[in-house]
Amino acid sequence: MPIFFLGMASVSIFTTFGIAATLIVDAFRFFSEVPVGQVFSTNLAPLRAQPSFGILPLINATIIVTLIAMLVAIPIGLSAAIFLSQFASPRLRKVLKPVLEVLAGIPTIVYGFFAYSFVTPLLMKLIPDLGAKNALSPGIVMGIMIIPMVASLSEDAMNAVPIILKDGALALGSTKLEVAFRVIIPSAISGIIASFVLAVSRAIGETMIVTIASGSSKVLTFDIKQSMQTMTSYIVEFTSGDAASGTTGYYSLYAVALILFIFTLGMNLLAQYISKRFREEY
């Protein structure tokens, strides 16, 4: 029996190796066919007769959408975490927590539909020259999607602060707000920052919302009213049949996926490092 279980447990290791091998082999073919100077250029036109594979527009779009998402998710998520861990009565907490869990459990495709058919038309009324596909709307919706993640991870970090510190500060006459900002947050800062890093990683890898609502414009732009294509939606566009297997265009998506994989893996390792390295032990 132990050998059977060992075999089953190894599947997760094989999965990691499988991912790494798949991405590296095909990405290597891409990098051997396309000069490095072109890869790090701003010219992305994979389907032209003279294709060009500059990856910067994709990275730029990914960063912009992630930034918008973080501007939504971090302030609201952190506020929710402070409220749930410091202010909310147990009864109120019992209502609010499950709602956040439901929000976290809604499939991303539903958020994509919501962004495209509700948030974008709504924003168009406020910003008349907003495109039907744009970076702003998926960014906001992605932020909403990530709120529960930031809230629950930060709340866990705050709840892990020993109650004696909180009670001590309250006994000295601090208000709950002062306790939150001068005692709880400084003590839980490693966990809170780790939750931000994981949120960034989640936003970078998010696929369906941007594929549906942000479109596939490959022009490098900083204008969030315009369509732009992130790394993830490039992968989706190319696997849904635009490039024949074996062409450079086909291998390019593995190169993009490899960069995406390295980004998210790096973020995850960084989060683990932060929460370990800067943890306050009591």
Add this chain to the structure above:
Amino acid sequence: MFTQRQPSIRKKASIGKLDLIEAAPKLNIEINRNRIARRLILNNSMRIVFLIATSLGIVILAILLYRIITDSIGWLNLDFLRGNLSIFPERAGIKGVIIGSVWLMLIVIPVTLVLGVSTAIYLEEYAAESRFQTLIKVNISNLASVPSVIFGLLGLAVFGRMLNLGSSILSGGLTLSLLVLPIIVVASQEAIKAVPGFLREASYAMGADKWMTVRKVVLPVALPGILTGSILAMSRAIGETAPLVVLGIPTLILRIPNSVMDDFTALPIQIYYWTLDTVLTREYANLAAATIVVLLAILFGMNAIAIIIRNKFETKF
């Protein structure tokens, strides 16, 4: 003397008062009172700000549900659930789509349960505190953070191309299984860890060996936790779109799948294609909304079952 020192905790308040301290203890109290009032006002107003931020979740959830349900009214009916896919919105139904999702789950459930629970048993019962355990733990937490679209590429390369399964149900199911494996492993580990040590010791004392202890004592006690985790993993799998799109599920399939080697479409995929095609046909938005209602109903149902299991069967020691 002692009472007069207190305000000097704060520099701002103490500097101007240094010469007043001896002369007017009364003034001192006045300043203190004002400051306490200010702090309380700040505390209460921030409390409201935080409450609003937290309630935003409820507001957004309500808008989202309201919007989707109103869009689906008139479209979501028995004919829609029983009908076959069609390019004409009035005639389209999602029977085949639901069957496709069910087929997927029939693959994902056994595969992830066997893989996930075995991994958890190995980690907690056989390899506790070993270096291999640390390796797998780190590996699983990293796997959990890999974007789902990359699992799609893995599935495309390994199941689709190498094993030549194409975009069949088997291929999609196995891909989704790997994707949700970390969830089941972590949930099962927690459940097994929560089984108290004295139960195991009692079992050993009665002469049972390790495998018998695991099978007859640990697993039955950990079962509710494992089931809850599995249902949550299933609800993740059933809504997952990106890996299936990457596998290359065809846009419109009119035939209903009847074996694991058949091509298929599933609820999230159909939502995706209908949403994309609203540019061509407006009514597709309603079809997408109606399909979302079906998907969310299944999800909420699964979550409700998970909560019931957790509350009903959880044993406290």
